[in-house]
Amino acid sequence: MFNHPLTEARRPSSSLPTHVRHIASNVTRAMVTVSRWIQLHCQREQLAELEDHQLADLGLSRTQVRNECAKWPWEA
Secondary structure, three states: OOOOHHHHHOOOHHHOOHHHHHHHHHHHHHHHHHHHHHHHHHHHHHHHHOOHHHHHHHOOOHHHHHHHHOOOOOOO
């Protein structure tokens, strides 16, 4: 029977070749990592916008916030 390309694309992931599953796994991991970096960036921006009394409630100084906000997204 003729196999249509779209039909082939609908195969369960377990029947995909190993290299395709490996590539898909790497792409997924990269997307999760970039998503986490974006979250960290947004959280640091929000932290920078807090007023001094709010930082004091959190037990943070303005210097600590500046140091945190100066980090690259991949620095935890």
